[in-house]
Amino acid sequence: MLTIKNLRASIEDKEILKGINLEVKPGEVHAIMGPNGSGKSTLSSVIAGREDYEVTAGEMNFLGQDLSELDPEERAHAGIFLSFQYPVEIPGVSVTNFLKTAINESRKAKGLEPMPAKDMLKAMKEKMALLEIDRSFLSRSINEGFSGGEKKRNEIFQMAMLEPKLAILDETDSGLDIDALRIVANGVNKLKSQDNAVVVITHYQRLLDHITPDFVHVLLNGQIVKSGDKNLALELEEKGYDWIKKEQAPIG
Amino acid sequence: MAEMAEEDKVLNEVTQSEYKYGFYTNIESDRVPIGLNEDTIRRISAKKNEPEWLLTWRLEAYKRWQEMEEPDWANVDYPKPDFQAITYYAAPKQKKKLESLDDLDPEMKETFDKLGISLDEQKRLAGVAVDVVMDSVSVATTFKKKLGELGIIFCSISEAVQEHPELVKKYLGKVVPPSDNFYAALNSAVFTDGSFCYIPKGVRCPMELSTYFRINEAGTGQFERTLVIAEESSYVSYLEGCTAPMRDENQLHAAVVELIAMDDAEIKYSTVQNWYPGNKEGKGGVYNFVTKRGLCHTRSKISWTQVETGSAVTWKYPSCILKGDHSVGEFYSVAVTNNYQQADTGTKMIHIGKNTKSTIISKGICAGHSNGSYRGLVKMGKKAENARNFSQCDSLLMGNSCGSHTFPYIEIDNKTAKVEHEATTSKIGEDQIFYCNQRGIPTEEAIALIVNGYCKEVLNQLPMEFAVEAQKLLAVSLEGSVG
Ligand SMILES: Nc1ncnc2c1ncn2[C@@H]1O[C@H](COP(=O)(O)OP(=O)(O)O)[C@@H](O)[C@H]1O
Ligand SMILES: [Mg+2]
Numbered sequence: 001m002l003t004i005k006n007l008r009a010s011i012e013d014k015e016i017l018k019g020i021n022l023e024v025k026p027g028e029v030h031a032i033m034g035p036n037g038s039g040k041s042t043l044s045s046v047i048a049g050r051e052d053y054e055v056t057a058g059e060m061n062f063l064g065q066d067l068s069e070l071d072p073e074e075r076a077h078a079g080i081f082l083s084f085q086y087p088v089e090i091p092g093v094s095v096t097n098f099l100k101t102a103i104n105e106s107r108k109a110k111g112l113e114p115m116p117a118k119d120m121l122k123a124m125k126e127k128m129a130l131l132e133i134d135r136s137f138l139s140r141s142i143n144e145g146f147s148g149g150e151k152k153r154n155e156i157f158q159m160a161m162l163e164p165k166l167a168i169l170d171e172t173d174s175g176l177d178i179d180a181l182r183i184v185a186n187g188v189n190k191l192k193s194q195d196n197a198v199v200v201i202t203h204y205q206r207l208l209d210h211i212t213p214d215f216v217h218v219l220l221n222g223q224i225v226k227s228g229d230k231n232l233a234l235e236l237e238e239k240g241y242d243w244i245k246k247e248q249a250p251i252g
Numbered sequence: 253m254a255e256m257a258e259e260d261k262v263l264n265e266v267t268q269s270e271y272k273y274g275f276y277t278n279i280e281s282d283r284v285p286i287g288l289n290e291d292t293i294r295r296i297s298a299k300k301n302e303p304e305w306l307l308t309w310r311l312e313a314y315k316r317w318q319e320m321e322e323p324d325w326a327n328v329d330y331p332k333p334d335f336q337a338i339t340y341y342a343a344p345k346q347k348k349k350l351e352s353l354d355d356l357d358p359e360m361k362e363t364f365d366k367l368g369i370s371l372d373e374q375k376r377l378a379g380v381a382v383d384v385v386m387d388s389v390s391v392a393t394t395f396k397k398k399l400g401e402l403g404i405i406f407c408s409i410s411e412a413v414q415e416h417p418e419l420v421k422k423y424l425g426k427v428v429p430p431s432d433n434f435y436a437a438l439n440s441a442v443f444t445d446g447s448f449c450y451i452p453k454g455v456r457c458p459m460e461l462s463t464y465f466r467i468n469e470a471g472t473g474q475f476e477r478t479l480v481i482a483e484e485s486s487y488v489s490y491l492e493g494c495t496a497p498m499r500d501e502n503q504l505h506a507a508v509v510e511l512i513a514m515d516d517a518e519i520k521y522s523t524v525q526n527w528y529p530g531n532k533e534g535k536g537g538v539y540n541f542v543t544k545r546g547l548c549h550t551r552s553k554i555s556w557t558q559v560e561t562g563s564a565v566t567w568k569y570p571s572c573i574l575k576g577d578h579s580v581g582e583f584y585s586v587a588v589t590n591n592y593q594q595a596d597t598g599t600k601m602i603h604i605g606k607n608t609k610s611t612i613i614s615k616g617i618c619a620g621h622s623n624g625s626y627r628g629l630v631k632m633g634k635k636a637e638n639a640r641n642f643s644q645c646d647s648l649l650m651g652n653s654c655g656s657h658t659f660p661y662i663e664i665d666n667k668t669a670k671v672e673h674e675a676t677t678s679k680i681g682e683d684q685i686f687y688c689n690q691r692g693i694p695t696e697e698a699i700a701l702i703v704n705g706y707c708k709e710v711l712n713q714l715p716m717e718f719a720v721e722a723q724k725l726l727a728v729s730l731e732g733s734v735g
Pocket of ligand 2: 170
């Protein structure tokens, strides 16, 4: 589904990603872990097509398409969804209006008519129930005055509505209390299928207790330095990153 | 910097949005010879078969105007119009008075179709009466009968001069006297048409009264005069919208609008202004110098809402004189400038009575090389005990070549009066646009979404169908502008 080969990216001439290799297949859950500043959010932004970053080498392929040829919205239309670490406020634009616009723009790109209001409402109700979101939420300005937890839950609500093929969840667990974490994880699991994939970026095992990863990768200083199964996450939880850093350190 | 190059690219794309409604309709017209002198005014007055007092009033205004100088305090820059090169009267030639909309000149009808405001459609839009002003003479009036049953008068000002001279004589120039300013004086001397609206005591006008203005004849100055009178305890919502054909020369527009709200009356006056703004290089476009003012008696309310996207140069300050105790004035404005447009707009809230209240919400949006200014005066008079004002003036910038300015003037002569002023300047963030993009919303649509959100408080004040139109207009005016 997603194949990344030797990806290098920089911002303002500072290289952040230094040769990333990653392969995500349909049905899989990948976890990416790593200390602050190691490049996790940069990687997700580059996959989503944020133009501030300059891709200097390597390639990204998504469902047979070269991502470098797609604008961010085209990547979204192709099925890539990014749950932002820091969701953005848009004053005066309600959650409903935002979602309606997003869904209908994706449909337009596929040559479909706008979704009938009735269907949209039905879908919203369903997903709101799944994520235990209150109705009043829909008419609030998107992310404006939302608590940290509400912002993250709103991201997952959007994911549920947009039904992406690949969802990248960038620290979606931070800011969530234990109940919210369970609800969000439960939502992600319910939406999971053999046809879609999830990349979870997190610092903590507690999310991975709910969403079981097939693969765990450690991102360190712009490179994936170690990959393993779910046990790697447990090991990291216990020992931190230092032992990996030591493994990486040049001999001498 | 990669970011800058991208910004420029998007900016260029946005500013590619040509004036959508640019076209010219060839309708025969009946004109008064070019230029301005006493004789022009006599001819206009004679053509309109006006009573002697009105001619005298016009000539007096003309005398005043000749003694005045064109104002230059506004933050706009433009070549001074040549007042001798303007045609002051051009009536579209209609074969006869219209019985119904079906009798409308087919070419004119086509024009309306192009604008997407076909009268057929309008007619079907229950609850909207349309009085169309094309060039300087009203050509169609609808729903008149229904309004007539309630005693509401809604007609062209020329018709009002003929049919209701006592009302016109009583109120014309009482809120905006001819000597008020240069353009008000000019308008008083040469106005050729506009609308007249009278709501009798205790009547709530059951529909939005709507006028679409258009400028059509090349080189024709447009001098509308609008007079709205709401008698005691009455209510009216009045809509004014306009769009003009594309052309290469500057057109002067100097309208005067006077509103009078008697005790306990309420007037809502909404405008969508979309005159030709000139091309991308700043050539052509309408000069829009408007004087709009309302007078509030006791416990009455006047609410101005405007969405300004057109014109090359705009100079406009819809104001309220809060004379009666407990009266309320409101001003809600969105002003968009793009390319080389210049707008200096705002309001004046003059608090005279006790416990008077005013609210000002102004949202400026500047893109391209444009220049937008908010200029507002809040005056609390000696007797304005406990008067209150709240002003919120926001500006949104797109790109780095535009300019936005705020000039709030506050004069307080009463210690119990309170004035609150808030102002913000922001840019549409790259992160907001990327967030939208990531959800599948392309940049143009993202900007429209963000801008409409930013203007929500003002758009919410507009009647439903007008709000939808205004939203579309904002999107069209800003296609491709990113900051
Ligand atoms: N816009 C930016 N300008 C300059 N440096 C940046 C920018 N964004 C991220 N960085 C730098 O890139 C590195 C990786 O950041 P990030 O991808 O956010 O890490 P993580 O998500 O793993 O904590 C950090 O050193 C950070 O300071
Ligand atoms: Mg991060």
